[in-house]
Amino acid sequence: MWVCLAIVTLIFQNVLAIDLDVTSKDSICDATYLIQDGILDYYEGTRYGGTVGMFQSPYYWWEAGEVFGGMLENWYLCGNTSHETLLYDAMIAQSGTDYDFMPSNQSMVEGNDDQGVWGLTVMGAAERNFTNPDGNVPGWLYMVQGIFNTMYARWDDQHCGGGLRWQIFTWNSGYNYKNTISNACLFQIAARLGRYTGNTTYLEVAEKVWQWLVDVDYIVLSDKANVYDGATTDGNCTDITKIEWSYNQGVVLGGCAYMYNATNGSSTWESRLTQILGGSTSFFFNDSIMYESACQASGTCNNDQRSFKSIFSRMLGLTSVLAPYTAEIIDPLIEASAKGAALSCTGGYDGHTCGLNWQIGKNDGWYGLGEQACALEVIQNLLIHDMPAPYTADNGGTSVGDANAALNSTTTSVLQSDLDITKKDRVGAAIITAVILSILLGGSVWMIF
Ligand SMILES: *[C@@H]1O[C@H](CO)[C@@H](O)[C@H](O)[C@H]1NC(C)=O
Ligand SMILES: *[C@@H]1O[C@H](CO)[C@@H](O)[C@H](O)[C@H]1NC(C)=O
Ligand SMILES: *[C@@H]1O[C@H](CO)[C@@H](O)[C@H](O)[C@H]1NC(C)=O
Ligand SMILES: *[C@@H]1O[C@H](CO)[C@@H](O)[C@H](O)[C@H]1NC(C)=O
Ligand SMILES: *[C@@H]1O[C@H](CO)[C@@H](O)[C@H](O)[C@H]1NC(C)=O
Ligand SMILES: *[C@@H]1O[C@H](CO)[C@@H](O)[C@H](O)[C@H]1NC(C)=O
Ligand SMILES: *[C@@H]1O[C@H](CO)[C@@H](O)[C@H](O)[C@H]1NC(C)=O
Ligand SMILES: *[C@@H]1O[C@H](CO)[C@@H](O)[C@H](O)[C@H]1NC(C)=O
Ligand SMILES: *[C@@H]1O[C@H](CO)[C@@H](O)[C@H](O)[C@H]1NC(C)=O
Numbered sequence: 270m271w272v273c274l275a276i277v278t279l280i281f282q283n284v285l286a287i288d289l290d291v292t293s294k295d296s297i298c299d300a301t302y303l304i305q306d307g308i309l310d311y312y313e314g315t316r317y318g319g320t321v322g323m324f325q326s327p328y329y330w331w332e333a334g335e336v337f338g339g340m341l342e343n344w345y346l347c348g349n350t351s352h353e354t355l356l357y358d359a360m361i362a363q364s365g366t367d368y369d370f371m372p373s374n375q376s377m378v379e380g381n382d383d384q385g386v387w388g389l390t391v392m393g394a395a396e397r398n399f400t401n402p403d404g405n406v407p408g409w410l411y412m413v414q415g416i417f418n419t420m421y422a423r424w425d426d427q428h429c430g431g432g433l434r435w436q437i438f439t440w441n442s443g444y445n446y447k448n449t450i451s452n453a454c455l456f457q458i459a460a461r462l463g464r465y466t467g468n469t470t471y472l473e474v475a476e477k478v479w480q481w482l483v484d485v486d487y488i489v490l491s492d493k494a495n496v497y498d499g500a501t502t503d504g505n506c507t508d509i510t511k512i513e514w515s516y517n518q519g520v521v522l523g524g525c526a527y528m529y530n531a532t533n534g535s536s537t538w539e540s541r542l543t544q545i546l547g548g549s550t551s552f553f554f555n556d557s558i559m560y561e562s563a564c565q566a567s568g569t570c571n572n573d574q575r576s577f578k579s580i581f582s583r584m585l586g587l588t589s590v591l592a593p594y595t596a597e598i599i600d601p602l603i604e605a606s607a608k609g610a611a612l613s614c615t616g617g618y619d620g621h622t623c624g625l626n627w628q629i630g631k632n633d634g635w636y637g638l639g640e641q642a643c644a645l646e647v648i649q650n651l652l653i654h655d656m657p658a659p660y661t662a663d664n665g666g667t668s669v670g671d672a673n674a675a676l677n678s679t680t681t682s683v684l685q686s687d688l689d690i691t692k693k694d695r696v697g698a699a700i701i702t703a704v705i706l707s708i709l710l711g712g713s714v715w716m717i718f
Pocket of ligand 9: 671673674675676677
């Protein structure tokens with residue numbers, strides 16, 4: 270009787286826990302399907318009355334963008350189409366009337382970083398040749414170009430010598446903060462658009478954003494480069510908040526890898542990439558296992574921060590593909606972290622809910638959308654070398670774009686007409702930006718809508 274019970278318990282636990290063999294694609298994919306089930310427990314879009322493309326409170330819109338980016342990679346790496354329609358519907362539903370990911374529900378509260386993180390996901394759709402939108406809906410590439418155009422139009426030379434602010438709208442607190450993630454997203458989107466389309470204008474913008482991040486010391490280059498969080502316009506961006514988050518480091522890292530690849534492995538970008546990678550591998554790993562060093566040990570990570578290892582993992586994987594010389598450094602870290610993550614996925618009523626801490630060989634009791642997304646991305650990146658690198662328009666990508674995407678949209682049309690007037694008046698570029706900012710962001714225009 271007791272023996273029998275023990276066996277039953279053993280079998281039961283084996284079914285519940287995530288059993289990961291890092292050398293088997295089937296095992297890796299099966300693990301990620303279970304983890305995605307956990308993700309979808311928080312998904313509103315398939316529930317009666319729920320909003321397509323949104324996760325339940327307290328998970329914000331931006332995090333949905335991050336999570337779908339991970340699920341889209343899973344669609345590609347495991348070649349499983351069961352969530353394809355869900356992903357497709359979610360991205361289209363949140364793309365907004367101008368397809369620039371400024372949906373009206375978010376338009377009062379949206380930040381540049383929110384739009385930017387969605388941009389990385391939609392760029393993934395283009396690069397992974399995800400099912401193209403049908404009918405009158407424009408392509409994923411078009412949408413990313415719309416995101417790029419609207420974000421870059423907010424470049425602000427008037428304070429701190431350039432950069433994007435965190436917030437888009439004056440009425441939101443954080444409007445006076447220029448954060449790294451907003452600018453890192455613009456940097457990476459520009460790099461990816463440049464690599465995908467071959468249009469070097471994007472690469473020039475990426476270079477400019479990078480240069481600004483270095484000029485204001487948000488990025489401090491060395492063998493272990495630092496990537497800090499941001500600073501205020503009131504302090505001319507000298508009052509730097511020196512916290513280091515894996516997602517800031519990761520999005521900068523990924524941008525460097527795309528630039529390295531788009532420039533055919535230029536020594537300039539190799540040196541920058543190597544330095545950022547040195548920081549990435551030093552600050553967010555302990556015994557080769559990934560952790561969110563600024564908050565994890567102290568147990569103070571908020572919902573956003575508990576998801577950062579997700580996008581960080583994605584960026585490490587992409588980097589190892591786009592800059593093959595980094596794979597020997599990155600791959601062992603992904604493997605050790607994936608094993609640790611899988612061992613953390615023994616929590617919850619289902620017995621396979623993932624935890625926050627991957628260093629203890631068991632579940633630590635933390636759970637949520639972020640924990641699931643992080644485990645998903647680190648584990649599926651074990652497969653990153655089994656599939657082709659992100660496509661470009663030349664080698665397999667079929668997404669249709671338009672360099673002028675979203676330039677007709679409600680926000681940018683104000684900008685464009687103003688650009689024309691001021692150009693005629695031969696006013697300098699700095700003044701144009703100031704005028705645009707005051708018209709666009711001053712509130713008066715927006716009160717009309
Ligand atoms: C594809 O994913 C679904 C949902 O996660 C899963 O139930 C199914 O078994 C997977 N298909 C294969 C062939 O593994
Ligand atoms: C916008 O919010 C409303 C009310 O919550 C919801 O019904 C609608 O589906 C949302 N639309 C999008 C695109 O999120
Ligand atoms: C503000 O910061 C920018 C960028 O670092 C610098 O070029 C500019 O001179 C600074 N302005 C003032 C008034 O200190
Ligand atoms: C990279 O190499 C390709 C093929 O040799 C060439 O067409 C392209 O101009 C190069 N790009 C750069 C930025 O050097
Ligand atoms: C760019 O990425 C491709 C795909 O992984 C790779 O084959 C190529 O070597 C990379 N370019 C450089 C210069 O490393
Ligand atoms: C790093 O790992 C060691 C054990 O391997 C542990 O004792 C230590 O607390 C960890 N440090 C952090 C900051 O998590
Ligand atoms: C991309 O998708 C298109 C349309 O579904 C398909 O015809 C094409 O073969 C795909 N390309 C690759 C490289 O998979
Ligand atoms: C390249 O991109 C820039 C920036 O969006 C755009 O102005 C230009 O028209 C594009 N060039 C081509 C040939 O598409
Ligand atoms: C912008 O509007 C003009 C005039 O209505 C139209 O010809 C053009 O196709 C539009 N461009 C985009 C990218 O929607």
